[in-house]
Amino acid sequence: MSKTALDQTLTIDTVPAIPVSTVRDYFTLLKPGVMTLVVFTGAVGLLIAPGHIHPFLALVAIACIAVASGAAASINMWYDRDIDQHMKRTMNRPIPAGRVPADEALSLGILLSIVSVTVMAVAINLAAAALLAVSIGFYVFVYTMWLKRRTPQNIVIGGAAGAFPPMIGWAAVTGGIDLNSMALFMIIFMWTPPHFWALALFRCGDYAKVGVPMMPVVAGDLATKKQMLFYTILLLPVTLVPYFTGLLGLFYAATAAMTGLWFLRHAWRVLRNAEEKAPQKMFGYSILYLFVLFGAMVADIWLEGFIT
Ligand code: HEM
Numbered sequence: 001m002s003k004t005a006l007d008q009t010l011t012i013d014t015v016p017a018i019p020v021s022t023v024r025d026y027f028t029l030l031k032p033g034v035m036t037l038v039v040f041t042g043a044v045g046l047l048i049a050p051g052h053i054h055p056f057l058a059l060v061a062i063a064c065i066a067v068a069s070g071a072a073a074s075i076n077m078w079y080d081r082d083i084d085q086h087m088k089r090t091m092n093r094p095i096p097a098g099r100v101p102a103d104e105a106l107s108l109g110i111l112l113s114i115v116s117v118t119v120m121a122v123a124i125n126l127a128a129a130a131l132l133a134v135s136i137g138f139y140v141f142v143y144t145m146w147l148k149r150r151t152p153q154n155i156v157i158g159g160a161a162g163a164f165p166p167m168i169g170w171a172a173v174t175g176g177i178d179l180n181s182m183a184l185f186m187i188i189f190m191w192t193p194p195h196f197w198a199l200a201l202f203r204c205g206d207y208a209k210v211g212v213p214m215m216p217v218v219a220g221d222l223a224t225k226k227q228m229l230f231y232t233i234l235l236l237p238v239t240l241v242p243y244f245t246g247l248l249g250l251f252y253a254a255t256a257a258m259t260g261l262w263f264l265r266h267a268w269r270v271l272r273n274a275e276e277k278a279p280q281k282m283f284g285y286s287i288l289y290l291f292v293l294f295g296a297m298v299a300d301i302w303l304e305g306f307i308t
């Protein structure tokens with residue numbers, strides 16, 4: 001190869017690759033993994049609520065919940081870009097990796113927030129739209145901007161954001177809030193601390209590095225594990241409320257009891273340091289648990305219709 005040709009090859013090969021944003025990067029900004037469970041719990045709220053909604057409107061309401069969840073996540077990624085670039089788990093996200101400009105993530109989040117709340121208000125009802133706006137506001141302002149970097153109780157209070165979706169689905173059908181929809185809210189509210197602290201236990205170093213006062217960083221592992229057990233114990237009776245109010249039947253109650261006891265076993269094993277990967281296993285189980293619990297709600301209603 002001539003020197004000129006070799007130079008050209010070297011020049012072409014050594015030009016640093018300019019990161020190009022792809023549709024996938026923008027989709028990643030919406031935290032699609034979390035969105036799956038948000039959408040699922042929202043859809044369950046809608047499916048088990050008393051009353052009727054046209055299937056097309058049901059799909060519109062669920063789409064609004066999905067879009068709002070993604071919108072809030074995109075604004076969260078914009079705000080947290082300074083700490084995300086230093087944490088192992090988050091450093092390859094589209095903004096810290098330089099694949100998406102930060103202001104575009106913010107614009108996308110604001111645009112999707114406005115679209116989702118407006119469509120919910122116009123096509124569904126004002127109660128569902130108001131709850132949707134509150135959940136976005138809770139995630140963005142209360143959790144991300146106010147509490148996350150200030151207190152180890154950040155996820156207990158801020159976690160309420162993720163507890164709204166079933167209430168929103170319920171309100172889409174009924175136009176309001178009642179004891180049962182509040183019970184659905186409380187289930188996710190109580191579930192969030194063990195869900196998140198299980199992860200925080202094995203990602204503690206990341207949070208300490210960037211100065212985010214997650215519970216294990218501030219109070220230590222033992223205190224965190226005790227609090228996880230506390231919330232997991234409280235969660236069990238809360239999951240049985242829809243059975244005692246008569247909304248759901250025995251199939252649901254039995255599933256809630258069994259899966260809840262298994263969650264408790266995880267919390268106990270984490271507390272006792274039963275194995276090195278106990279927190280990782282509890283985190284994984286927390287996600288499966290919520291899917292199964294909410295799935296059992298729908299199955300219970302279908303079974304009841306089938307039997308009677
Ligand atoms: C303040 C409340 C919450 C916090 C701080 C939190 C935190 C987290 C974090 C940091 C991860 C990422 C794990 C990783 O990257 O390896 C995660 C994963 C996940 N979370 Fe949560 N979470 C919260 C509430 C919720 C809620 C309410 C839901 C849905 C109902 C949820 C569903 C999920 C799912 C499905 C995953 C696994 C998918 C994924 O990793 O993308 N989370 N959570």
Ligand SMILES: CC(C)=CCC/C(C)=C/CC/C(C)=C/COP(=O)(O)OP(=O)(O)O
Binds near residue numbers: 159
């Ligand atoms: C309808 C609607 C608006 C729903 C969205 C609400 C929702 C799912 C909130 C959950 C909060 C959440 C996933 C926090 C992740 O923590 P983090 O942001 O600190 O996690 P990170 O370190 O991975 O960024």
